[in-house]
Amino acid sequence: MGAPPPKQDMVAIPDYGELTTVYLLYLGLSEFGWRYELSYDALNLYMQREYKDQPTDSIPSGLFWLRGLAAAHLNSYARAIPDIQILLDRSLKHE
DSSP: OOOOOOOOOOOOOOOOOOHHHHHHHHHHHHHHHTOOHHHHHHHHHHHHHHHTTSOOEEEEHHHHHHHHHHHHHOHHHHHHHHHHHHHHHEEEEEH
């Protein structure tokens, strides 16, 4: 009989180093627009892995934009606001 299949919201990704990091970016981008929780989590893990021990300035603005929007779609404003605030600070600094 075996174990039941995992729920649709559950995703298990084995760690294959850099390949897994790239897949997390692909997953975060491809799921944006309909599975926001998965998109947010994948983008979050991607940013943690790809930009580990690097300053926030080294992370592209597009990642903050997509992660912030995904969190906002989930009504998780506590997670969305810091990302959007970083974008606002960058734009004001750029002026």
